[in-house]
Amino acid sequence: MKRVCVYCGSGVGGRPEYADAARMLGKALADRGLHLIFGGGRIGMMGVLARTVLEHGGRVTGVIPKALHEMDLALAEAADMRIVADMHERKALMAELANAFVALPGGFGTIEELFEVLTWAQLGFHAKPVGLLNVARYFDDVIRFVDHATVQGFIDPAHHDLLLVAQTPDELLARLADYKAPRVDKAQWALRSGLE
Structure with missing residues (x-):
């Protein structure tokens, strides 16, 4: 694990713990020599996170759609800023x-990006770890949803643990580093579950 993509809000939210967590994660990434891949923004959690990585001597790569770059939303301090056509290319x-x-905490975009890479993992398109930093219990309802969908038969129990959850950056990074992808075929599971 050398490069960690972090999805997070373009705002800082309503509690100071959210930005504090971005700072702690940024420092933890830099301290471990892990390269941050992020959405390229200078505002909100993205800006806090990336600036912290840079302040601690770490490396960052931003990926930002042209339209957002033209709105002057890119983090100027990021030497490696990739400008792409649209959100699909960005992701x-x-x-x-x-x-x-x-x-990290965020809104629609953060949740959408998180569930997209989880879906790709479930389908076997990648075997990379996916983690959730549950700052101040922000993601409790997301975790409950995953539990509920598993109990209701929409998520294979073997895929339930594709989402690694931790309360602190150190714990989460350790879990990501130790991750072993499950060997479960989504199509075979669906057929066994009676779906065609």
Whole structure:
């Protein structure tokens, strides 16, 4: 694990713990020599995270759609800023560059990006770890949803643990580093479950 993609909000949210967690994760990434791949933004959690990595001597690569770059939303301090055509290209490039994925608190975009890479893992399109930093219990309802969908038969129990959850950056990075992808075929599971 050399490059970690972090999905997070373009705002800082309503509690100071969220930005604090971005700073702690940024320092932890830099201290471990892990290269941050992020959405390229200078504002919100993205800006806090990337600036912290840089302040501690770490490396960052931003990936930002042209339209957002033209709105002057890119982090100027990032020497490696990839400007792409649209959000689809942004997500594909971020996923390609990363060896692991982490979600910090955020909104629609953060959740959508998190579930997209989880879905790709479930389908076997990649075997990279996906983690959730559950800051101040922000993601409790997301975790409950995954539990519920598993109990209701929409997520294979073997895929339930594709989402690694931790309360601190150190614990989460350790879990990502130790991750072993499950060997479960989504199509075979669906057929066994009676779906065609």
